[in-house]
Amino acid sequence: MNELGSLGIVAGLAFAAYAVVAGALGGKLRSLRLTRSAERAALAFFVMLTLAVIALEYLILTNDFHNAYVAEHSNRDLLTFYKVAALWAGQEGSLLFWTWLLSIYSALAILLNRKKNRQLMPYVVAVLMGTGAFFSSLVLFVANPFQELALASAAGTQPFTPPDGNGLNPVLQYHSMVIHPPMLYLGYVGMVVPFAFAMAALITRQLGDNWIRTTRRWTMVPWMLLGLGILLGGNWAYAVLGWGGYWGWDPVENASLLPWLSGTAFLHSVMIQEKRGMLKVWNVVLVITTFFLSIFGTFLTRSGVVSSVHAFAQSSIGPFFAVFLCIIVVFSVTLLFLRLDHLKSENKLDSLVSRESGFLFNNWILLALVFAVLWGTLFPLISKAVENVTVTVGAPFFNKTAIPMGLLLLFLTGAGPLLAWRKTSFQSLKRNFLLPLIVAGVSGAFLLIAGVRHFYAWMTLCLCIFVAVCVLGEFWKGARTRMKTARENFAQALYNLTMRNTRRYGGYIVHLGIVLLFIGFAGLAFKTQAKGSMGQGDLLRAKNYLLRCDGLVSGDTPNYEYTRALITVTKDGHAFTAMHPEKRFYKASQQPTSYVSIHPTLSEDLYVVLSGLDQDTGKAVIEVFVNPLVMWVWIGGLVVFLGTLLALVPSRVEREMAEIRKTQDIAVQVDDLGSGG
């Protein structure tokens, strides 16, 4: 199996390298045969990488500890569910997994586009497979997961198979951790497709509507999955790490946020290009930036250049990534400069109060946020290079910069969609914004009376209400019009309205999801916590909850031993729930970890951690957090995901447009054939 896996990677690398050359030549010489051959090589790349992944999964599932990777990241008593996840638990496996996902995206991008985007395809294949060749050579030469263990002795080296493996890192043994890395990676990797289309469009000078339309869809999919990955990561941190929060501005977390932010900027500014033919250069820059940040994020996560709680070993892959990143920048920026003449804007900005300028502000703020987060994350490296001292910055820096910018963005989430293209009159401003402003103002006053004194939290909640009224108002207005003109009932009208323009109304649902997310964020301001040593019968109070310890029990499972605290909770004097936080000791990895007990409700989570045993008294050290509104973060994230899915469904208008384009394309092809023959 080790041989088969290595064979898969070698063959994959060969196919990728061939596809780069054949694709570039095929495009240059306009040879359909070479292009077709490059496309087939890219599909073969996918088959070969799949073979390698199957080989590694087979080794993991059959407990073949002769393989060094399996011995380090799995053990016999690990649940099968988690064994599958061992594929992406370590450096080598992760990179193989990354490359495999790239091959899937490449195959899909080729199969779905080779008819529609004939002229772009040879270069799209070349760029995709260039990235594929880089990653497969990393897997082959630097981080090979198919190494075999051997013992060195006086008689020479002998194959060695340990009786059991080191086991999967216990903090990774949690259900959302199993899907978090695949989603995140699908997000990172997918950004290569828009990049490939952008480069192909620049090379071929086909910078019309076609590439931007294709790119928009291919950005939405990875953007959606990246967002979901970030959310699952937060969920994992919240449920497993036991510090009561879901986001800590850790370098690795930041790395995943960066391409999401620049991707968000692109998904908005692309609309200005489609509608008004503006910002063409800017959009190419955003596509390049997003791809660069994706690779950069992978590099930051995998190389250990910035110290992080995501404890990955220092490794040798850093320089390779640095070279690859340089190649990306030099190649894409040079190409962009050579094609500047073809990217002239067709229109000018008419007014500062218009949809266009709303999108522009959105872009500036998002990019400023990218810059601030990047600056804070890389500051240890910057200060080292400039002053030769390493200086790190922590959460206060990120919070203080991100909160005001986030609030501005939140405002635009509601205000932007209500602004008209080109120029918005004062009359329409008044008509559209009067109601949301009044509702938000009244709610704000109520919140003040109810005792909300935290400025940012108050501001966030007011803006959330403002945005919600703005966006729901759009649904209401649209549905009302349909009810009158098409004589539909409200539900029908709402459904037809949404399905007729899924892009627009899917987008609005995404905006509502963002509102829910911010409501969840506002809850952070009202967090309370308590800590105490608890023996049998001891009490601990946190806010209006009273915890009583009913003792400690210990137990054993094949994979870990545990100590469990039995805690009964009363709320305002009434029986509430029982909670059982655990301290687990994983046998294979010889590591302890906490198992947090969470009682989630829509208004607040009760979060109980058994953080240890007091050495002197033998009592349990219990930490309690009361975290308001956390549930809305998960719900909001889910709504964003569903809204994006909806926006990806072709709307009725779009389908009609596609029909028209298809007939045009056929006409063009007939023309081509005519002139060719």
Place this chain on the structure above:
Amino acid sequence: MKNRRLKFGIGVGIILAVVGWEAVSGFNQSKTYYVTVSELTQAQEARRQIRVGGTVEPGSVQRRAGKLTFRLAQDAKSIPVTYVGTDTLPDTFKDGAQAIIDGNYLSSGEFQAEKIQAKCASKYQAAPVSPASGQKNPKVAGL
């Protein structure tokens, strides 16, 4: 038109100033210098808001009357550390673990740690899985 642009410019200016000021204050508040153990032992002077990385010296961890002390070692030098923070120590903190500590270094030569992060050193490296020699020698499969 010109008047509006001016107002707009002022608005953007105010926003930029607020965000900028917040950024600078947050930056100063959380700025932490990364220093090495030998830098501290050589200079022998008090330093505030610093971060030191190293290994928890095996056998040095002592818990007495709710107080935790240990020695943090880096390249054959080590400093005594007292934990004064309130957060519960991470599960990975134990003898031989790699730790990053944040806090103040006193002129007495003691480090008062407010925050301790730790990762288990053995986990991500090749652990001694061989019972015989305790060494392993990964070899690329024959291709």
